[in-house]
Structure formats: C-alpha cells, structure tokens
Amino acid sequence: MQKVILIILCVAVFAAISVAQNPTYTSAPGGTTGGIHGIDKLGAHQNGGRGCTGCHAPHSGGQGGGGNAATGAAAFADGASGNDALWGQDLTPLYGKTLAMGDSGKYVEVLPTTFAVAQDEIRGIMMCLSCHDGQVAEGGMMTGRSYEQAKGLLPVGLYGPRPIPTLLGNDGSTPGNYNNDHPVGQNATLGAVGVASHFTVTNGVYAVNAAADTATSSYTNFVANYGAPSFFGRTPPILPSGFAGGVPTNAYLVCTTCHTPHTMYTSTASGSNKIAGLTSGTFPTYFFIAAPYNPGSLSVTNDGTKASSATQFCRQCHFSGAGGANESAGIFNVQTAF
Secondary structure (H helix, E strand, O other), X not given: OHHHHHHHHHHHHHHHHHHHHOOOOEEOHHXXXXXXXXXXXXXXXXXXXXXXXXXXXOOOHHHHHOOOOOOOOOOOOOOOOOOOOOEOOOOHHHOOOEEEEOOOOOEEEEOOOOOOOOOHHXXXXXXXXXXXXXXXXOOOOOOOEOHHHHOOOOOOOOOOOOOOEOOOOOOOOOOOOOOOOOXXXXXXXXXXXXXXXXXXXXXXXXXXXXXXXXXXXXXXXHHHHOOOHHHHOOOOOOOOOOOEOOEOOOOEOOHHHHEOOOOOOEEEEOOOOOEOOEOOEEEEEOXXXXXXXXXXXXXXXXXXXXXXXXXXXXXXXXXXXXXXXXXXXXOOOOEEEO
C-alpha cells in the first residue's frame, strides 16, 4: 500500500513539473490562442511580491523604497525621484550617459542630462534601464536571467540551458557593452530602417500610407496577415520627434515601442489594434513583447504555410530587404501562426 501511495505521489509531482514547463493556452476569439492559466499577467514584474511598488513608489519616490534591495545600497539622493509616473528606481547614474548600440555601436544615443516630466527618452529608455542596465544603474529585484526561463515557462526545446540575460550592460559579454543591443533613441528611426514611407501620421495617429502602398498593397497585406501593433496598438506607438510631409521619417524607437512593462504573457486585439484583421482576441506573447510574439507558434504546424508570430513581429519595421516580410517580396498568401 505504501508503494502504491509513493508511486501516486511521484506521478503527481512529475505531472506538476510537466505543467510548469509547458504553459497551456486556451481558445480565444478568432480561433487564436492566449492567456497562460494561473499566472498573473505582471509575471516577473511582480518584483518578488512587492508588485507595483517595486517600480512605482506611491510616496516619497525612491526614498520610499528604502534603498536597493539587491545591492544593499542606501537610499539615493535624487531630487526628482518619483516626480514622473511615481518612478521609484534610481535614474541618477544614467543622466548624460552615451549608449552605442547595434552594429558595433553605429546607433549612438546620448541620454538626457536633466529631468523633464514625460520626456520620451526618460520614460521610454531611462526608466527601463534603471532596472535593466546592470552596469551603471543596478536596479533592485533583478537576477539577470529571464523569468520565463528560470520558471520553465518557455516553449520546450527552443532555448538552451544558458541563462538568457535581462541586463543590457551586464549580459555576460564585456561589461558596459551595448553594441549587441537593439538600437533605441533619436538615431534609431523609421527612416533608418526604411519603413517610414509605409506610414503617415496625423496628430500622433499612424495609418498605412495608401499612396506608397497603391502599386502592390504590400504593407496592407502584411497588416491583414499579422497587424502592426507597434504602430497602431500603443499610445504613443513609436515616439515622434518631428515629421517630414506627414511621413514619420524621424520617429524613433524606445524600449517601450516593443515592450510593455505591465503584461508579460498576452497581447490583445481591438478596434484600433487589429491583429490579423480581428477586432478582438487574445494572443500569446513572451518577454513582455507588446504584440503577438510566440517562438513556439510553429511547433504544431511547421509545413511552410505560415510564418511565426515572432518573425512577423520584427517585420513590422524590418519589412523590406533580404530578411524582410513575405509581402515585400510579393508573396501574399503566407498567414501568421500565433
């Protein structure tokens, strides 16, 4: 009898481990999938249980957090701490810092030297780096390893055993190396990647540029097959920094163009943010990507008839060229696997 009980316990444990390693998705409107069961949508940004106050300090800015829990450092002397979005992490090491990002540092971003409320680079870059830098700004509650990987929540078999870094300036390469990070800032523009001509913008609202898309409707077809959530689904979508003739040539990327800090596992379609033409539906995503982004989307159907949503996400900006979208090459019938 004891052996039977032991066997039952072992089966139960192994089943629990299997569930933890393979998060399940539930059907959603439009035949898509989304919504990992039983996992709060904040995921890693629960901050070890501190929740919202791990980033936003409701009283006294960063002083209210009592200093850096990860390093033991005392509370910092930042006169502007908490003055924007009640941000409670230390921004002071980042003021004026130069980040040379992407392609051996081709895209250089010089961060603001002073504080300004709701400044794009402060809200969209510096606030993120105050936790995710790891070199000059050592944010609290950070382990430097992907939460999903540590918890066994990634699609099985797609990632190896090495830690997936979460700190840009301390990622296991040379400390302070940002060359291997996707560019953000005023030089990482839609004009630089050649996608600006596909859009017009009016009062901060993006639309597909019908005049440029008339000949082949290439980008319109891409939007029908995947969407353009980084443009249509965010407020603001890609931060504007001046426009030429209504075309957002100088609109530039920040961290929050691609990532949302508040929803780790799901992305939703809406009337203003149609995913694959749908006005509703919940889609799986990973790594706080603010759009459908599922590296395991082809695990069931991998016969070449669909493109992974993880690939399609990148094609929103990297639409043309050798690694561009199918539609850019005149192939219009490849749908998206979400």
